[in-house]
Amino acid sequence: xxxxxxxxxxxxxxxxxxxKIGSMLLxxxxxLVILRLLTRDILGFMSIPSAVITVLLVIxxxxxxxxxxxxxxxxxNDYKSVFVFNIGMALALYAAxxxxxxxxxxxxxxxxxxxxxxxxxxLLPLNALCAVQNSIFIRRFRxxxxxxxxxxxxxxxxxxxxGLALAGWGIWALVAERILAAVARTAMLWWLSDxxxxxxxxxxxxxxxxxxSCSLMATDLISNFYNKIPQFFLGKLYDPATLGxxxxxxxxxxxxxxxxxxxxxxxxxxxxxxxxxDAPKFAESYRQVMMVVAYVMFPxxxxxxxxxxxxxxxxxxxxxxxxxxxxxVVCLSGLFYPLGLVACNVxxxxxxxxxIVRLEILKKILMTLVxxxxxxxxxxxxxxxxxxxxxxxxxxxxxAARRFxxxxxxxxxxxxxxxxxxxxxxxxxxxxxxxxxxxxPLLRLMAEIAVGILVYLLLSWGGxxxxxxxxxxxxxxxxxxx
Numbered sequence: 001x002x003x004x005x006x007x008x009x010x011x012x013x014x015x016x017x018x019x020k021i022g023s024m025l026l027x028x029x030x031x032l033v034i035l036r037l038l039t040r041d042i043l044g045f046m047s048i049p050s051a052v053i054t055v056l057l058v059i060x061x062x063x064x065x066x067x068x069x070x071x072x073x074x075x076x077n078d079y080k081s082v083f084v085f086n087i088g089m090a091l092a093l094y095a096a097x098x099x100x101x102x103x104x105x106x107x108x109x110x111x112x113x114x115x116x117x118x119x120x121x122x123l124l125p126l127n128a129l130c131a132v133q134n135s136i137f138i139r140r141f142r143x144x145x146x147x148x149x150x151x152x153x154x155x156x157x158x159x160x161x162x163g164l165a166l167a168g169w170g171i172w173a174l175v176a177e178r179i180l181a182a183v184a185r186t187a188m189l190w191w192l193s194d195x196x197x198x199x200x201x202x203x204x205x206x207x208x209x210x211x212x213s214c215s216l217m218a219t220d221l222i223s224n225f226y227n228k229i230p231q232f233f234l235g236k237l238y239d240p241a242t243l244g245x246x247x248x249x250x251x252x253x254x255x256x257x258x259x260x261x262x263x264x265x266x267x268x269x270x271x272x273x274x275x276x277x278d279a280p281k282f283a284e285s286y287r288q289v290m291m292v293v294a295y296v297m298f299p300x301x302x303x304x305x306x307x308x309x310x311x312x313x314x315x316x317x318x319x320x321x322x323x324x325x326x327x328x329v330v331c332l333s334g335l336f337y338p339l340g341l342v343a344c345n346v347x348x349x350x351x352x353x354x355x356i357v358r359l360e361i362l363k364k365i366l367m368t369l370v371x372x373x374x375x376x377x378x379x380x381x382x383x384x385x386x387x388x389x390x391x392x393x394x395x396x397x398x399x400a401a402r403r404f405x406x407x408x409x410x411x412x413x414x415x416x417x418x419x420x421x422x423x424x425x426x427x428x429x430x431x432x433x434x435x436x437x438x439x440x441p442l443l444r445l446m447a448e449i450a451v452g453i454l455v456y457l458l459l460s461w462g463g464x465x466x467x468x469x470x471x472x473x474x475x476x477x478x479x480x481x482x
Contacts, residue, residue, distance in 0.1 A: 044240030157181025
């Protein structure tokens with residue numbers, strides 16, 4: 001990345017990361033309070049509707065949001081057509097879900113699913129109402145604005161959830177958190193945006209965007225469905241408390257992993273789309289993004305894995321200790337997920353949709369085999385399977401991305417190797433610290449965090465890591481800008 005574009009990307013990532021970290025900390029605080037107040041089986045009941053909404057939101061969008069972002073000059077008709085499509089699809093799916101909810105409740109022997117469905121699945125039309133505004137702000141690099149909107153909406157939902165959980169509302173506290181956050185986000189985006197649905201619905205606009213959009217939708221749909229397969233099957237095979245432990249381990253892991261990657265992805269996708277015809281600049285941008293992402297995410301995920309037991313003991317107590325072993329292992333998947341996602345951005349920018357779909361089919365065949373072996377065996381086997389799947393997806397995406405960039409595999413590996421070595425040494429230091437301080441989880445956790453940060457920064461500075469220098473430069477520029 002060079003010049004003005006690099007500045008925009010750095011500033012965008014900084015704002016997006018600030019929002020994501022703020023929202024993550026807020027969500028984590030809410031999650032900790034709720035986990036203290038609710039039982040594992042209640043969280044297990046909620047995991048099935050949450051998995052379903054994740055899949056259905058992909059269908060509502062249809063891939064058109066990213067198509068609008070990628071489009072060189074979208075017209076008023078393009079925006080209006082996508083808006084109408086999103087609303088129509090959301091209402092159709094909402095009606096279908098209400099019809100199927102009683103059947104799902106009987107299948108899983110969870111009557112709570114049918115009770116909350118009419119309210120919880122209002123998330124479908126609520127998200128459809130503001131999808132176009134969100135795409136427009138991303139096109140304009142208005143990440144500071146989106147950061148504030150997301151944080152404030154998370155605050156509204158989080159405070160409501162805490163209040164309702166304290167009042168004994170149980171699962172409805174979780175429903176209110178999601179619904180009120182979506183209402184607040186939709187209202188703010190409409191208020192702040194100058195876009196309104198003008199012009200007419202143009203089927204031609206949809207048809208022109210459909211090949212790329214449908215390919216992305218198929219890719220994201222397959223990906224999101226397969227990511228939720230463990231919840232769908234574990235909910236049938238195991239008790240709700242076990243499902244709740246697994247689901248929360250994955251969700252807590254996803255908070256930092258998804259936080260970092262959404263920040264980078266939301267900025268780098270439109271930025272890379274602008275320079276896709278400049279091969280040297282594109283290759284260097286890809287390398288630097290991969291390097292910085294690895295520098296931030298590797299120590300974070302390895303560190304969380306190393307302190308898993310002490311973190312759960314201090315923050316959540318005995319009730320949630322069965323979740324700690326799952327969390328310790330699933331954090332390792334966070335090492336591979338960021339690399340695969342950055343490489344997937346390269347594919348989305350540079351290649352035609354059918355290739356992405358074919359790659360997803362290949363990855364999903366592998367996932368099917370892994371799940372077929374692990375799900376009947378045990379929950380821990382499923383967790384290790386998620387690590388294997390993440391590693392395989394990253395390898396496939398990175399290998400496929402080589403066709404669309406002049407970045408050599410040797411340069412790619414040389415960029416990641418120093419970060420990997422420093423992160424591994426940090427992990428060993430944290431585990432050694434834990435072994436040296438028995439019997440006091442709070443003291444041990446504090447010491448582990450301090451040692452991990454100190455060792456990582458000292459090795460980065462002493463080893464003169466390029467990634468360390470790049471991150472320091474970005475931070476200094478953002479501080480100077482302020």
